[in-house]
Amino acid sequence: MAANNIKKPLGLQLFIYGFVLLWLILAAFPFLWTFWGSFKVELDFFSKADWTNAISGVRTQVVHGKAFTGAGYEGAWIQEEFWRAFRNTGIVCFFTVLTSLTIATLGGYALSRSGFRYSFWLLIIALIFRALPPITLVSGYLLPFFQWNIWGILPTTIIVLVAINQPFTLWMLHSFFQKIPKELDESAKVDGCTQFQAFRNVIIPIMWPGVITAGLFSFLLAYNDFAVTAMLLSQDNQTMVPKIASFMGTTQVEGNVMFAVAAVVSAVVPLFILVMFFQRQLVSGLTAGAVKG
Amino acid sequence: MKHKTFFWFFLPTAMAMFLFIALPLVSVVSQSLHVPHDKVLITVENCDPFGCTSQTQIDHTLTQALYEADPLGQWAGLGIYFDRGHLAIKEVGEMWRGSSGLGDFFSTLKNLPFYRAMGFTLTFTFIVTPLVILFGFLIALAVNSLHQRLKGLMIFFSLLPMIVTPLIGSLIMFWMIDSRGIIGSMLQILLDNPELSLKASTGLTWITLIIYGIWHAAPFAFIVFYAGLQTVPKETLESAMIDGATRLQQIMHVVIPHLAPLVAFVALMQLMDNFRVFEPIIGFNAEAHATSLSWIIYNDLGGETRLLSSAATTSVLTIIGISILLAPVLVRTWREFNPQE
Numbered sequence: 001m002a003a004n005n006i007k008k009p010l011g012l013q014l015f016i017y018g019f020v021l022l023w024l025i026l027a028a029f030p031f032l033w034t035f036w037g038s039f040k041v042e043l044d045f046f047s048k049a050d051w052t053n054a055i056s057g058v059r060t061q062v063v064h065g066k067a068f069t070g071a072g073y074e075g076a077w078i079q080e081e082f083w084r085a086f087r088n089t090g091i092v093c094f095f096t097v098l099t100s101l102t103i104a105t106l107g108g109y110a111l112s113r114s115g116f117r118y119s120f121w122l123l124i125i126a127l128i129f130r131a132l133p134p135i136t137l138v139s140g141y142l143l144p145f146f147q148w149n150i151w152g153i154l155p156t157t158i159i160v161l162v163a164i165n166q167p168f169t170l171w172m173l174h175s176f177f178q179k180i181p182k183e184l185d186e187s188a189k190v191d192g193c194t195q196f197q198a199f200r201n202v203i204i205p206i207m208w209p210g211v212i213t214a215g216l217f218s219f220l221l222a223y224n225d226f227a228v229t230a231m232l233l234s235q236d237n238q239t240m241v242p243k244i245a246s247f248m249g250t251t252q253v254e255g256n257v258m259f260a261v262a263a264v265v266s267a268v269v270p271l272f273i274l275v276m277f278f279q280r281q282l283v284s285g286l287t288a289g290a291v292k293g
Numbered sequence: 294m295k296h297k298t299f300f301w302f303f304l305p306t307a308m309a310m311f312l313f314i315a316l317p318l319v320s321v322v323s324q325s326l327h328v329p330h331d332k333v334l335i336t337v338e339n340c341d342p343f344g345c346t347s348q349t350q351i352d353h354t355l356t357q358a359l360y361e362a363d364p365l366g367q368w369a370g371l372g373i374y375f376d377r378g379h380l381a382i383k384e385v386g387e388m389w390r391g392s393s394g395l396g397d398f399f400s401t402l403k404n405l406p407f408y409r410a411m412g413f414t415l416t417f418t419f420i421v422t423p424l425v426i427l428f429g430f431l432i433a434l435a436v437n438s439l440h441q442r443l444k445g446l447m448i449f450f451s452l453l454p455m456i457v458t459p460l461i462g463s464l465i466m467f468w469m470i471d472s473r474g475i476i477g478s479m480l481q482i483l484l485d486n487p488e489l490s491l492k493a494s495t496g497l498t499w500i501t502l503i504i505y506g507i508w509h510a511a512p513f514a515f516i517v518f519y520a521g522l523q524t525v526p527k528e529t530l531e532s533a534m535i536d537g538a539t540r541l542q543q544i545m546h547v548v549i550p551h552l553a554p555l556v557a558f559v560a561l562m563q564l565m566d567n568f569r570v571f572e573p574i575i576g577f578n579a580e581a582h583a584t585s586l587s588w589i590i591y592n593d594l595g596g597e598t599r600l601l602s603s604a605a606t607t608s609v610l611t612i613i614g615i616s617i618l619l620a621p622v623l624v625r626t627w628r629e630f631n632p633q634e
Contacts, residue, residue, distance in 0.1 A: 008438070008540075012540075016435045016438055016439075019431070019432075019435050020432075020435045020436060020439065020443075020447065023432050023435075023447075023451070024447065024450055026454075026508065027450045027451050027453055027454050027508075027512070028450040028453065030462075030465050030466060030469060031453060031457075031465065033469065033475060034465045034468065034469075045468070046468075046471060046473035046474055047473065048472070048473045048478060051475055051478060051479070054475065102305075103305035103306045103309060104306055106302045106303070106305060106306065107302065107303045107305070107306035107307070109302060110294060110298075110299050110302035110303045111303070113294045113299075114294045114299045115294075116296070116299075119299075122303070122307075124623075124627070125310075126310070127623070128623075129310060129314050130565070131565050131615055131616075131619055132314070132318075132612060132615070133568070133569035133571075133587055133611060133615070135569070135571065135587050135590050135591060135608075136321065136587075136590065136608035136609075136611050136612055137313075137314065137317045137318065137321065137608075138590070138594060138604075139321055139324060139590070139593075139594060139601050139604040139605045139608055140316070140317030140318065140319075140320035140321040140324070140605070140608075141313075141317055142594070142599065142601060143320070143324070143601065144320070159309075159313065160313055162309055162313075163309040163310055163312070163313030163314055164313070164314070166306050166309050166310050166314075167310070167314075170306060195294060195295070195298045195302075196298075220456065223458070224458040224459070226458070226459070226460050226571075226572050226575075227571065227572075227587070227591065230591075230595075231591075231594055231595070241458055241460055241461070244460065244461065244464070245460060245575060248464075248578070257468075260464070261468065264461050264464055264465060267458065267461055268457055268461060271453075271456050271457055271458075272453070274456070275449060275452050275453065275456055276449070279445075279448060279449055279452065282452060282456070283448065283452075283516055283520070286513060286516045286517060286520075287516065287517055287520040287521075
């Protein structure tokens with residue numbers, strides 16, 4: 001911005017730094033605090049007497065002999081079998097991303113290369129589907145799933161998540177493929193390729209940046225989903241988010257809030273790593289729909 | 294691309310959306326118009342040496358037969374829509390006649406579950422959406438004026454509140470605002486009120502949920518506006534500066550008009566997402582003070598008795614609500630795609 005060329009008055013400069021710092025604290029502090037506190041006992045994490053206890057871990061030292069303890073993690077992962085939920089989330093995310101990218105790539109490519117009127121209508125329908133809250137569809141799933149006896153298992157949930165993912169992924173890949181010049185695959189077709197050969201030999205080698213971005217967002221949707229997974233999975237097959245929600249019912253009575261805290265931190269860590277490695281793709285994905293208009 | 298090629302490329306995604314979005318939608322509408330069959334009851338007499346007792350039992354074979362004859366259940370028409378759990382036409386009519394004024398009418402309306410949820414959903418949507426846009430814009434302006442290296446760091450940390458699962462994010466906040474948590478106990482000290490609890494009153498719960506909503510969504514607005522700021526034409530800004538425009542005037546007359554389409558985009562996404570507010574209510578354990586339409590559906594579907602018809606009816610009403618909300622935006626998109634008309 002040209003405004004950077006002239007020096008800002010000191011007051012404004014200080015105000016900007018103050019504001020940015022405030023936002024930084026608001027955004028990051030809750031995570032750091034909870035991460036730190038997850039290695040303490042409950043009376044330190046919730047210390048009414050003196051908040052510095054949560055930092056130094058006075059009670060934790062009394063109970064465990066040192067200022068940090070993995071008791072919450074042990075309770076959550078082993079006693080409450082959180083590893084099962086972690087594994088289920090892994091399976092659900094992997095297959096949802098794989099399937100949803102495969103079919104949305106084909107569909108998005110077709111939409112971007114078809115000049116006919118119906119491709120516009122299909123995009124509008126996808127936009128309407130995107131606006132539907134997923135939970136409004138759940139009561140439509142339950143009856144048939146009970147009847148066919150496919151309720152509660154992972155494959156059913158994966159297929160439902162793939163379908164719910166489609167509208168968004170389709171839009172994203174459609175606008176990505178539109179940026180790839182049509183002449184590339186047209187000329188391949190002139191040289192005698194079929195449409196599919198042109199897609200395979202010309203488009204697939206250069207489509208990965210867009211596909212990775214779209215994949216990140218379908219991963220996030222599957223990873224973060226609560227409405228569908230809570231309703232469609234049986235107790236044994238629960239993924240992390242519904243499992244944490246069910247922790248709240250049971251563990252609070254037993255005084256084991258720390259199990260839930262440890263589980264929450266365990267579920268945030270993969271996301272943290274994701275942001276670290278894919279920050280650029282996430283930002284470009286968020287703005288992909290916007291910059292077009 | 295030929296029609297036939299298009300068909301084969303598009304078939305898998307079309308099948309997925311048809312089978313798992315369009316068909317369930319039809320099923321939801323049809324469920325909302327039916328109620329489950331009444332259980333067929335029979336009276337059985339059990340006689341023992343001390344006398345006879347009669348017991349009422351469910352005749353499973355006859356009930357089964359009813360479902361085989363009519364698997365959807367009994368036709369209810371719009372009956373469920375008008376009952377007490379949903380639009381409550383009769384109750385609203387009575388309240389309207391019995392109330393002394395508009396304020397009185399609205400305060401009694403809050404006793405009906407659907408209107409209570411509607412009240413919170415709309416309040417949440419229409420307070421969070423503009424504040425997210427405003428706050429995101431301010432962060433974008435501030436971060437944009439930072440040194441290059443700091444920008445990357447800010448973007449990294451800003452992404453966290455948005456990317457983290459809403460349920461998990463709200464749990465983290467919930468523990469911090471607990472009266473024994475760091476924010477909760479700090480507020481007690483600052484306001485000198487040891488009894489203060491953010492969970493105890495309806496007003497404070499709403500404010501907490503709204504602040505959470507802004508915290509969660511502001512990064513999205515920030516990222517979009519930040520990207521937009523990179524494309525503000527330098528020449529226009531410079532000529533504005535030469536003409537003597539102050540910093541504020543530059544922002545008002547150059548930057549904001551340039552970002553206007555992005556504001557529309559963020560508003561569209563936010564209206565969609567805030568209208569479905571749901572996970573924070575679970576995370577903050579706030580259902581005693583705040584419910585939303587999505588929460589009602591979740592509540593009907595969960596538990597021992599799955600109230601499918603009731604949930605389906607609320608689902609249809611939610612979808613109608615969201616169509617009304619988004620109709621102006623859809624019309625705008627339609628015009629953009631069809632400039633010739």
